[in-house]
Amino acid sequence: MSHDPKKINRDYASLAPFFSQRLQMAIQEAQDQGLSIDFFEGYRSPNRQDYLFEQGRTREGKIITKARAFQSWHQYGVAADLCFKIDGKWAWSKSDPWDKVHEIMDDFGFEMLSWEKAHVQITAGMSISKAEKIVQDHGLMVLWSIIESDRTGPRN
Numbered sequence: 001m002s003h004d005p006k007k008i009n010r011d012y013a014s015l016a017p018f019f020s021q022r023l024q025m026a027i028q029e030a031q032d033q034g035l036s037i038d039f040f041e042g043y044r045s046p047n048r049q050d051y052l053f054e055q056g057r058t059r060e061g062k063i064i065t066k067a068r069a070f071q072s073w074h075q076y077g078v079a080a081d082l083c084f085k086i087d088g089k090w091a092w093s094k095s096d097p098w099d100k101v102h103e104i105m106d107d108f109g110f111e112m113l114s115w116e117k118a119h120v121q122i123t124a125g126m127s128i129s130k131a132e133k134i135v136q137d138h139g140l141m142v143l144w145s146i147i148e149s150d151r152t153g154p155r156n
């Protein structure tokens, strides 16, 4: 296994199965509505999270995250970042219609962050410190089953 912190994981299978399934459905719906959005990043190792946290702080670049290792839902397999694509290439633009994407994600029960447009997660209102404790005591599968049973169902 690669532990390169620069490597982006786009494997749906490294996410919680309920999350992964719903993400694929929501992205398909967005694409069907003409939005060229796709799955950019999913599971993120603690090592990579710390690497990203360093950007704009101890390493040059723009600050891109508020979270250190285990403070992001990406470490728990229930978060993903989306990105628009132009001609098959990832592209960021101020004019990207994120409001339309967020409407669809909301319909599928995803939670969004006000400060990070590209990010969607499903936490069922749990705090990240509680999630960390559940994983330490019982493992990731138990966390996933708690979140899956407590989450809000799709509204469409």
Ligand SMILES: [Zn+2]
Pocket: 074, 079, 080, 081, 116, 118, 119, 120
């Ligand atoms: Zn994210």
